Amino acid sequence: KVKKVLTYPERQSQCKHEVLKRLYGIMEEKKTNLCFSGDTTSFAELLEVVEKVGPYICILKTHIDIITDFTAENIHKLKNLASKHNFLLFEDRKFADIGNTVKKQYSEGIYKISEWSDIINAHIIPGPGIIEGLKSAAGEKGLTGKRALLLIAEMSSKGNVATGEYTKACVKMAEENQDFVVGYICQSQLSKDPNFIHMTPGVKLVEGTDSLGQQYLTPKEVITKRNSDIIIVGRGIMNSDDPATTAATYQQAGYDAYLEQCS
Numbered sequence: 001k002v003k004k005v006l007t008y009p010e011r012q013s014q015c016k017h018e019v020l021k022r023l024y025g026i027m028e029e030k031k032t033n034l035c036f037s038g039d040t041t042s043f044a045e046l047l048e049v050v051e052k053v054g055p056y057i058c059i060l061k062t063h064i065d066i067i068t069d070f071t072a073e074n075i076h077k078l079k080n081l082a083s084k085h086n087f088l089l090f091e092d093r094k095f096a097d098i099g100n101t102v103k104k105q106y107s108e109g110i111y112k113i114s115e116w117s118d119i120i121n122a123h124i125i126p127g128p129g130i131i132e133g134l135k136s137a138a139g140e141k142g143l144t145g146k147r148a149l150l151l152i153a154e155m156s157s158k159g160n161v162a163t164g165e166y167t168k169a170c171v172k173m174a175e176e177n178q179d180f181v182v183g184y185i186c187q188s189q190l191s192k193d194p195n196f197i198h199m200t201p202g203v204k205l206v207e208g209t210d211s212l213g214q215q216y217l218t219p220k221e222v223i224t225k226r227n228s229d230i231i232i233v234g235r236g237i238m239n240s241d242d243p244a245t246t247a248a249t250y251q252q253a254g255y256d257a258y259l260e261q262c263s
Ligand code: 5BU
Pocket: 037, 039, 063, 092, 152, 154, 155, 156, 157, 185, 201, 202, 203, 214, 232, 233, 234, 235, 236
């Protein structure tokens, strides 16, 4: 039987970016390809649930701008949880403006995302200037190599237009900016190069949809059929009665699928 993907340690030694090396290290050590999307409007609740699911995840994805009780102190607590449980922070900001504007959105304002989020993402609609802008913001804070960007190449929602030529343009832009771009938000594998990781949202244990266009695939489908690397799970864990046990179930499903792929 031919191995379909490289193992995490193989990818870790072959990739160049420091953030990606850290991530593969965490995935190997904790045996998890689960990213939890903590989509709650309460920072207190976010901290509470992350304390429970922390042991099972490699990344916590946030939407910091939906939080009503934002404070710098809570960010400090979140960073402490990330160190304690060894996971990366990914602010799902989906930057989409010209370089000069996103540079300020990333580092300034209330949230100062560049100061705490290891990973961010962006749409490619504005062209490569968006990548330059975000990269320069990280550089000005002395964070070159410590911050990384994912490009949104495909989306999970019904009727989205991130397809075909758009997706191809995204791959080209990623390949031309490997010092900052480390992968894709996508629905299936776009590159076999270990310098690019694939993260897939729209994941639940049972396939289906929500009432606002979200479409779900299972962890097994995402990892073994679509050859993606990371499953992103929000409500599947957040709305469960027992988030820790449910996160463990997703961790196991995702990791078993990976083992099947690389054995
Ligand atoms: P859910 O509760 O598992 O449906 O949450 C999915 C999360 O992933 C949510 O935070 C979305 O904003 C995010 N997402 C997505 O669902 N689909 C996409 O294509 C992208 C992001 Br890009």
